[in-house]
Amino acid sequence: MKIVFLDRKSIGDDLDLSYFKELGEVIFYDFTKEEEIAPRVQDADIIVLNKAQINEKTIGNAKNLKLVCVTATGTNNLDKDYLDSRNIQWRNVAGYSTDSVAQHTFAILFYILEKLSYYDKYVKDEKYVNDKLFTHFEKSFYELNGKRWGIIGLGNIGRKVAQIATAYGCEVVYYSPSGSKRKENYKQVELDEILETSDILSIHAPLTDDTYHLIDKSKLKKMKSNAILVNVARGPIIVEQDLVDALNENIIAGAALDVLDKEPMSEDSPLRQVKDSTKLIITPHIAWACVEARNRLMRIIYDQIKEYEDEMK
Numbered sequence: 001m002k003i004v005f006l007d008r009k010s011i012g013d014d015l016d017l018s019y020f021k022e023l024g025e026v027i028f029y030d031f032t033k034e035e036e037i038a039p040r041v042q043d044a045d046i047i048v049l050n051k052a053q054i055n056e057k058t059i060g061n062a063k064n065l066k067l068v069c070v071t072a073t074g075t076n077n078l079d080k081d082y083l084d085s086r087n088i089q090w091r092n093v094a095g096y097s098t099d100s101v102a103q104h105t106f107a108i109l110f111y112i113l114e115k116l117s118y119y120d121k122y123v124k125d126e127k128y129v130n131d132k133l134f135t136h137f138e139k140s141f142y143e144l145n146g147k148r149w150g151i152i153g154l155g156n157i158g159r160k161v162a163q164i165a166t167a168y169g170c171e172v173v174y175y176s177p178s179g180s181k182r183k184e185n186y187k188q189v190e191l192d193e194i195l196e197t198s199d200i201l202s203i204h205a206p207l208t209d210d211t212y213h214l215i216d217k218s219k220l221k222k223m224k225s226n227a228i229l230v231n232v233a234r235g236p237i238i239v240e241q242d243l244v245d246a247l248n249e250n251i252i253a254g255a256a257l258d259v260l261d262k263e264p265m266s267e268d269s270p271l272r273q274v275k276d277s278t279k280l281i282i283t284p285h286i287a288w289a290c291v292e293a294r295n296r297l298m299r300i301i302y303d304q305i306k307e308y309e310d311e312m313k
Helices: 018-023 034-041 080-085 098-113 116-124 156-167 191-197 240-248 291-312
Strands: 002-005 025-028 046-049 067-070 089-091 148-152 171-175 200-203 228-231 254-257 280-282
Touching: 018 025, 018 291, 046 291, 067 291, 080 089, 089 291, 098 116, 098 156, 098 200, 098 228, 098 254, 098 280, 098 291, 148 156, 148 191, 156 171, 156 200, 171 191, 240 254
Parallel strands: 002 025, 002 046, 046 067, 067 089, 148 171, 148 200, 200 228, 228 254, 254 280
Antiparallel strands: none
């Protein structure tokens, strides 16, 4: 079997993937432009990728191709009808990053909630050296205990966040964009209620027709002025210009984002217009990417390939 990795760097340089060589010949490409896919996969039996587009144009000449493995949950980059027409199987991976994303949700929340950027800068600017008081009170912050935490999308990650938020003493409620009814330990509410009553609102839903631009100007205006919005799901769920306006106009207290409308961030991103940087933290789509989660992901991919090979024997 010849296995071709099209975008090796999308899972980081710090992972040892040498064990994939146990499965056959392995070719690693750090990045692959769309026009480079066809020549690189023409004699591949299996390809492993993250964001590369897989369709007739890119793999039409790959006569030996039998399996496509996506190192992610989302598969919108696969033309599944074309793969089916060629009897080419595909695999994706779900559930590998639940703990990592939940942990990051709280990491970026606390950065905003406890005004950590301000206090860190205060000390590093040496303003705390020989200060008048042992505590500097300039920026007020509050406990999570007793606050209402609203969750949009109560899947695996949403439930994990709910468990942790409950441990902190929060009242957890959730909204299901798909309208599905679940038997959960948490109260399900309508969108207006979750917007109007949540102190913390975190988004853990997939990007669908129901969630695209779900949070726009009208929704942000319904939120509490002390509310913090967290998005670790998909960038286009929020209208970014409307979020910037809400932050600049003190409509909400802060936002913590790990996902953007365009990734990597574009030069014309409206998020660069936020006036008070202590109200906003942006991390570069890393919530899923702790070492354990990425190793777990690649071990699952390995097992998928091995299982496929065993079936073909």
